[in-house]
Amino acid sequence: MANPKDAVKEKSMIIQKEMLAKQFNDLSKAKETGKKVCYTFVPGNLIELILSFDMLPVYPEINALQSGMRKKSGGYIKDAEKMGHSEDVCTYVKCDIGMMLNGNIGPTGEKLPEPDLLLLSYTGCFTFLKWFENLNRLYPNAEIAMLHTPYQEDGKITKEQIDYMVKQLKEEVLPKFEKVSGKKFDSARLSKLLSNSVQSEDYWVKVLQLAKIKPSPIDAYFAGVYYMGPINTAFRGSDECLEYYKELYHEIKDRAEKKLLPVTPEGEMQKERFRLVVEGPPNWTNFREFWKIFYDMGAVIVASTYTKVGGVYDLGYRQNPEEPLESLATYCMGCYTNLNLPQRVDLIEKYVKEYQADGFLINSIKSCNSFSAGQLMIMREIEQRTGVPVGFIESDLVDPRYFSYANIKNRLESYFQMLEQRKIILSQESVTV
Amino acid sequence: MNSLEEILSWCEKTAFDLEFTHAKQWKSKDEKRVIVGYLPIYVPREIIHAANGIAVGIMGTGDRKQIIKGDAYYQSYICHLPRGIIEMALDNNLNGFDGFLFPAICDCVRNLSGMFKLSKKGKFQRYFDYAQNFDPFIGGTFYKHEMEKVIDDIYNVNGVKASVDGLNKAIKLYNINRRLIEEIYDIRQKYPWRLSAVETYHILRAGICITVEEHNEMLQKILNVIRNERGEAMDNIRVVVSGSFCEQPPVGLIKSIEMAGCYIVDDDFMLGSRWIQGDIEEDTNDPLEAITKAYLNQSTFASCYYDVGNPKGKRLVELVKRREADGVIFSAASFCDPALLDRPEMQKECDAAGVPHINFQYHENTGQFKVIKEQAGTFSDSIKLWA
Incomplete structure (x- = not known):
């Protein structure tokens, strides 16, 4: 492993840092500049629509994960529990509510503006519904628009479902945007933003697919969560987003050509011992320690489901500027957590095979039933279909009480030993044959 | 089976018959009959009835079945209901069911639909999405389209298509059912000693395992008895129990609340049977439209239903006033995100309206009620002494 001081910031990292700095700066000045603020969620987010109305997005679950990384979430969660929230429920919600109770201070240390519009794009997570009902009561002056995204229960998106969503967009969502922003809906502008999105999506897929190369030049989970930031949050559709993914792709392609391994917080990995597919979100409170267990053991995540919460573009979906509202509807329904369980199993199986993974690992999150309920069955199915060893660890999103370093490390070490042993057996078998 | 005691005893047995013997016997009499199992909270049972089916509520195993295999399918931080249902499916309790409906109540039930799909339980497995937009x-x-999918599913099994006449007939029967159940609740509001909360629970839970015709007949007989004085009034407070709409509380818990001095004058235990408030329009040319209108405009309040514009907390307080209750017991299953995430806001509404409340959590197989009994007893005493 290279010395940490040798870790050089790539150009794409600098671009992303500047994008985020500008975003939070804009948010901190929103009231002065008169920009309207829209709170919404990552899965099924309508960022192109938000940008087409010149509004600024705030993502409560991003606030929560950043609070987790900044070690603030534990206190926020306890404050939410003091006001009556159960220990059992989603910690993103409690962290967000706790953050509000503590002045709504964002990651830059500045107060986040209150919402002018609460856009509940209810995609793939039932808790979103509850979360926004709570936010509605905390911000009674904000307009609230509900966009119900039907679940892909039959494993496909139907015309009736698209019609339902488009009607909601036309009758419920757009009028609220127009009211709050004081601007008329501009379909041409939305289409232009969607055209940009298509290009960013193309580059993003190319980035992800570079992990099929052996050794993989990227970690598609721990580093993947940084790479997915712009496209899954505030920037998809913007010129900066396109610039970012173009740059990222060229950087990683260059790394692949040079046979370089993923960059970690401690520099570049030197050896790829295990290639894994991971299901489930990461833990944010101990993100670095968690990642370190993997790179110390030479384990690279070559594909992950979590990076698809904002869209499963590698299955071919792209925004369609020709039919902007239908495109947004289809996008929402296609996000990973809106897929049914058989679709999820099929996708993971495809990843294990196409990315030539040595194993499949689930990080099961206490807070997130949308991901977690059914994961033990997914694990069995993948084991049966692919034959790779499967592993299972448990943690939480942002509640530090549910991250047990020793337990997780212990389990992962045993799992890596199993993978090592299997490699030895497989190599002996191939010699015998 | 004519005396109240006989009926109550039969209901208790049927409500917790995890083999669903009665429904299976009903099906065996006609090869075109189907059994469609549904999970909490609500499905429009009328459409199943009209397609020559019986809608059977699968409310979990409660404390009546030891869970062994089910625990291997769920992490410890997921509620108890789905692990019991998987256990039943693996133990063949649900053999003979033709299809399963998984209403849009939470992510656990949603994903359970996928688990049934993967394990190919039944001839169809359908997630039944509730519309969260209430524009007709x-x-x-x-919502109408969601119902049509179920109608098609059943048609693919038995070749029977729900007709306009069949739907109108089913609507009439379920209107009667809802009216009779509501009358029981109205009588219990005034004279809760005439029928205990546990007895009421057994009657309603048995009702989702038998035909609506049988249930209506039974409810009539029960009402004939409890319209007259029966039992002995106690110096109890009156409470509404809220938050138990999905995973059901063990009967021991309901009994403990009553024994602690609280008459339960309303609850959301078997909410699906009482989901639609009032009658659905009868004898229309478009009965699916009538059922849809009822869903949009006459649904009760529940955690799975987007409530901005008509918040649940306010509706709970209205219910407390209508039932002349003294307080609310928030009783939710552990790890039930919908109920538990609603609770703080509902408590705030109660506080604002001066309605006292307590809360606790349970699993469907909780076996120790001492703490709950003490808590409910103290709640009762405090209201009697100081309210």
Whole structure:
């Protein structure tokens, strides 16, 4: 492993840092500049629509994960529990509510503006519904628009479902945007933003697919969560987003050509011992320690489901500027957590095979039933279909009480030993044959 | 089976018959009959009835079945209901069911639909999405389409298509059912000693395992008895129990609340049977439209239903006033995100309206009620002494 001081910031990292700095700066000045603020969620987010109305997005679950990384979430969660929230429920919600109770201070240390519009794009997570009902009561002056995204229960998106969503967009969502922003809906502008999105999506897929190369030049989970930031949050559709993914792709392609391994917080990995597919979100409170267990053991995540919460573009979906509202509807329904369980199993199986993974690992999150309920069955199915060893660890999103370093490390070490042993057996078998 | 005691005893047995013997016997009499199992909270049972089916509520195993295999399918931080249902499916309790409906109540039930799909339980497995847009031309159209999918599913099994006449007949029967159940609740509001909360629970839970015709007949007989004085009034407070709409509380818990001095004058235990408030329009040319309208405009309040514009907390307080209750017991299953995330806001509404409340959590197989009994007893005493 290279010395940490040798870790050089790539150009794409600098671009992303500047994008985020500008975003939070804009948010901190929103009231002065008169920009309207829209709170919404990552899965099924309508960022192109938000940008087409010149509004600024705030993502409560991003606030929560950043609070987790900044070690603030534990206190926020306890404050939410003091006001009556159960220990059992989603910690993103409690962290967000706790953050509000503590002045709504964002990651830059500045107060986040209150919402002018609460856009509940209810995609793939039932808790979103509850979360926004709570936010509605905390911000009674904000307009609230509900966009119900039907679940892909039959494993496909139907015309009736698209019609339902488009009607909601036309009758419920757009009028609220127009009211709050004081601007008329501009379909041409939305289409232009969607055209940009298509290009960013193309580059993003190319980035992800570079992990099929052996050794993989990227970690598609721990580093993947940084790479997915712009496209899954505030920037998809913007010129900066396109610039970012173009740059990222060229950087990683260059790394692949040079046979370089993923960059970690401690520099570049030197050896790829295990290639894994991971299901489930990461833990944010101990993100670095968690990642370190993997790179110390030479384990690279070559594909992950979590990076698809904002869209499963590698299955071919792209925004369609020709039919902007239908495109947004289809996008929402296609996000990973809106897929049914058989679709999820099929996708993971495809990843294990196409990315030539040595194993499949689930990080099961206490807070997130949308991901977690059914994961033990997914694990069995993948084991049966692919034959790779499967592993299972448990943690939480942002509640530090549910991250047990020793337990997780212990389990992962045993799992890596199993993978090592299997490699030895497989190599002996191939010699015998 | 004519005396109240006989009926109550039969209901208790049927409500917790995890083999669903009665429904299976009903099906065995006609090869075109189907059994469609549904999970909490609500499905429009009328459409199943009209397609020559019986809608059977699968409310979990409660404390009546030891869970061994089910625990291997769920992490410790997921509620108890789905692990019991998987256990039943693996133990063949649900053999003979033709299809399963998984209403849009939470992510656990949603993903359970996928687990049934993967394990190919039944001839169809369908997630039944509740429209969360209440415009008749938007959410109404969507909801109608959801019902049509179920009708098609059943048709693919038995070749029976729900007709306009069949739907109108089913609506009439379920209107009667809802009216009779509501009358029981109205009588219990005034004279809760005439029928205990546990007895009421057994009657309603048995009702989702038998035909609506049988249940209506039974409810009539029960009402004939409890319209007259029966039992002995106690110096109890009156409470509404809220938050138990999905995973059901063990009967011991309901009994403990009553024994601690609280008459339960309303609850959301078997909410699906009482979901639609009032009658659905009868004898129309478009009965699916009538059921849709009822869903959009006459649904009770529940955690799975988007409530901005008509918040649940306010509706709970209205219910407390209508039932002349002294307080609310928030009783939710552990790890039930919908109920538990609603609780703080509902408590705030109660505080604002001066309605006292307590809360606790349970699993469907909780076996120790001492703490709950003490808590409910103290609640009762405090209201009697100081309210």
